[in-house]
Every structure is written in structure tokens, then in C-alpha cells.
Amino acid sequence: MRPVLKPLFQILTLVLLCSAINVRAQDQNPEIQEPGEMAGLFNTIENGIKVWDIEGASKAAEQARDIAASGADRARADYYNSIVEFHKGNYKEAGEYAGRALSSEAFDLDEGFITFIARVGDNAPEFEEYKTDNFIIRYADPRDRILAEYGKDVLEKSRYEIGLDLKTYPEEPVIVEIYPDMESFTLASTLSSSSVKTTGVVGICKFNRIMILSPRLLPRGYTWSDTLAHEYVHYLVFLKSGNTVPVWLHEGIAKFQEKRWREQKPEVLSPFYETMLAGALEKDELVPIDKMHPSLAMLDSAAEAQLAFAQAGTTISYLVDNWGGDALVELILAIKETNDYKVAIGRVTGMDFETFYQAWKDDLHSKGLQEKIADLKVKGVRISNNQEESDDDSEDLVDIDDKRARDHTRLGDLLRVRGRVRSSVYEYEKALQYDPVSPIISTRLASSLVSSGKSEQAREILDPVLEIYPDYIGLHMILGRIYMEKDNLSKAEEAFQAAIAINPFDPVIHDSLIYIYEKQGKKESADREREILKILLHRETANERQSVSE
DSSP, X not given: OEEEEBTTTEEEEOOOOXXXXXXXXXXHOTTOOOOHHHHHHHHHHHHHHHTTOHHHHHHHHHHHHHHOOSHHHHHHHHHXXXXXXXXXXXXXXXXXXXXXXXXXXXXXXXXXXXXHHHXXXXXXXXXXEEEOSSEEXXXXXXXXXXXXXXXXXXXXXXXXXXXXHHXXXXXXXXXXXXXXXXXXXXXXXXOOHXXXXXXXXXXXXXXXXXXXXXXXXXXXXXXXXXXXXXXXXXXXXXXXXXXXXXXXXXHHHHHHHTTTTTOSSOOSOOHHHHHHHHHHHHHTOOOOGGGGOSOGGGSSOHHHHHHHHHHHHHHHHHHHHHHOTHHHHHHHHHHHHHSXXXXXXXXXHSSOHHHHHHHHHHHHHHTTOOOOSTTOOOBOOOXXXXXXXXXXXXXXXXXXXXXXXXXXXXXHHXXXXXXXXXXXXXXXXXXXXXXXXXXXXXXXXXXHHHHTTOHHXXXXXXHHHHHHOTTOHHHHHHHHHHHHHTTOHHHHHHHHHHHHTTOTTOHHHHHHHHHHHHHHTOHHHHHHHHHHHHHHHHHHHHHHHHHHHO
């Protein structure tokens, strides 16, 4: 699972991989044993669900339904069919089976999970489906079709590139669901709203599917494209390992691989993670591995979750750097065989786990890590179901911690709105003295400089901040504007594509890309952007009509 965190809005997404819920009646009461063929079918279903062999579980569930004779067997067959249909993503059918099982007087299994399935069946969004060769992308809000349009490329590239590394390609289409609001996301994922807000959980791989929260719900979006790739890594690891890899290694592999779809050799140790690790190593405050279980989403804070990601990701990076790319696959297979990650790491590296873990820490110390982001504060996220953008950027001010920087920024905003652009530059420059690498202030200053005809000076301000905060959308938007003014269309396209990967719901992005593609003679790309722009503008027009009628 990958969380997004302020002020970086990195997606870190944290996985809450779900070990299949144990539904065996005999686990609740070892004295009771299912007789004969039905017992074998139920056992096949349970084992299939546990390792996401949904096709095998489905065949057994169908057979159990056909041969069930007694009331108890029919109730249990409904129970198991409910679980199978749920993992297939058929919420309505799953809910119907769940309802029949729960209403049967002969039902004698655990009600917890099946009651949850019934609730999801009753409250699941009305999804539309967008199918690719290897994925079924579902969305409920019409605007989120935009994510499906762009997301298909991310997912198909992830399937190819990450599949090469992990030597795994799912045979069945993978379900990807985009949730339109907090309530539906937390219900379907079993996450609490407090976990989402505290640790920034925006994506999860669970129940044989990938689920993400629409970036429309965050003020500046989040790196949803990397989140899709991150969760897809979890999906592959789950399949390849047979649900045996522990959470901290799951997260490490996903963090290591999440940018692989767009980079040949992605780097885990970003300035942000370097800052976190440098401080934790100096203070001897690394997150213990045991604390990362059962999920990074359960850690105490966003900062602790981010640190855990940094540790897990660099551990995998250390493994691959020293034992080669095949070591990652060997590790997964060794864990599947032994069900013990310490033994598995010993097999792959020739070191006992304690020696390997200390070698990883020694390697980090040898790099001379520095706290590159001064006074780094890692926060949770603000998530709103309102989904309406404010008329100005005033809500950003809450993310500026220094009061003096905040006051100067507010004054700069007032001056800019009143057309006093040069005076706003002065105030933003004063604000930066108190918060030198703030992406919020830097973006405002650069915008005012561009409006004053000082584009080159603006770019000099943006470049170093972008290195530290690559996921802050405003930086990419201003860079795109600068490059368009200079008629550097390829660089402008690159900047706006980076913005799409964070929040594709700003019409300015697509209007700019239409201009760029037309100038480049790319008619098909320009037409695609027009269609996407229509989706956005149609919704805005509908909102305006509703506002007038009210």
C-alpha cells in the first residue's frame, strides 16, 4: 500500500495485504469435521483464496453449490460462493450469496467476513469498466475516466517492465478500482479514515484487486501513476510468493520497483528519504521490523511510515546492488519455500539475517547521508469529499509552518490578486528567507516572476526545489508555462505530463497539451487531449447549471 504525505504528496502508498480470512468451521471448533466430498471442495476454495487462485476456487465453489444437499451444506456453499465472487470483483453476486447464507437457519460459520461482503455489496459504487488487454479499470465518477485513459499506459508498461524483473505475468485480467470518495474507499479497503489521514494511505492491494483513491480528493493530487505501479508490484509478489512474503519486505520490493515502469534504474534514496534516514541513523531511531507488522498503515505517524518505507526500500536496493537482480526473485521463491524471511535471506546472501541487516546499515553509514531538507516535517493528508476547487490558493497556506513565511506569502497573494505583481515578488522573496525550499512559496514567486517577464530567473528558482519536491504539481505547471513561452515544446510537454501523473484534473494541462501537439503535428494526441478536456468541461458546465438552478 502506498501513502501520500504532505508537504511532498509522495506517494508512498503502504500495502495492507490481506491474508485470506480463515473461514474454516473446524478452525473455530476442531471437534467438527466436514465429511467427504464437500469438505474437500471447501478446503480447495479456502486454499485457492489464500493464494489468489481464484479460478480454481471458483470451480470448486460452483461444484459445491451444485452438489449441496443438506441445509447446512447449502448455507456453506453460499458462504464460500460469496467469498469467491467477492474476490472476482462481482459485488452484487457476492452480496446475494452472502444474504442467502446469513438468512439460513443452518448457517454455522463465522459471520464477520461475510457480513462485510454483504455491506460492500449493498454500498459499492456504480462502476463503469474500461478494459485493456490485461486490466479491468473501474471508475464511478465520470471524471475518473481520465485516470483510466492515462492509467492503462502505466499499468501495461508496469506489467511488461516489472514482470520482466519479477518473472511473473498474471494470466487473468487484474481488476483496478478508482474510488470516488473517502467512504467507499475505506469500506472496500477495510482501512479506517484515521489511518488514511494519518499515514496518507491512498492505494491498497487487497482481495485480488488494486484499489486507489481518486487524486481529485486531495488539494494537489498525488503521484497516482506510481501508486498504481506500486500496488501492481504487491499483486505480483503476492502471486509469486503464494502469500508468504512479510509486510516489511513486501513494501520494500514495491518501493524499489514502483518507478520501474518509467525508469530503467529507479533510485530509492531520494533527497527526502536521505533526509529521513540520515536523521534516524544519527539518533539510532530506525523503525524496528517487528513494528512494521501487520501493516505500515498502523504505524504511529506519517513520518514513521515514511521512514519505514525508506528502510525497506533501501534494504531491497542493497540486496540487488550486491547480489544482482535475480536475487530479488530468488528471495521471493525462498520465502515461499521456507515461509521464513530470515532463512530465505540467508540462502540468497550467504549471511545470517542479523549480519545482513547490520551490513545494510553499515552501507547507509558509508554513504555519508545528509539531511538535505532542513526542518523536514512530514504530515498526513487533507482529503475532502467536496471535490470543488477553491477560487485561490489560500488553503495552501496551512502547509507553511513558519508564521513569518506564511504572513509574507499571504501579503504576496493579496498584492498579486490586485495586479501588483512586482510587489508580490518582494513579499514572496521575504517569505523564502524563513522557508527557503518551500514548494508553495517558490511556485508563487516563480509565477509572479514569469508574469514580470523574468522567466529565466523563475526557472533558476524552480530547478533546485523540484529536485527536492518532484511531486509538487505547481512546480511542473510553472515550468510548462515557461517552456511554452520559450517555444521549447518538448520540454513543455514533459512538464505537463509530469503534472498529469500527479493530478490530471486541471483543464489548463490539457489545453496546453492540445496547443503543443497541434504545433508538433501530433493530431491523434491532440484529439485525445480534446476528449479529456471535454470530460472536465462537461462536468464544470453541469455544476454551473446546478448552481444557477439552486
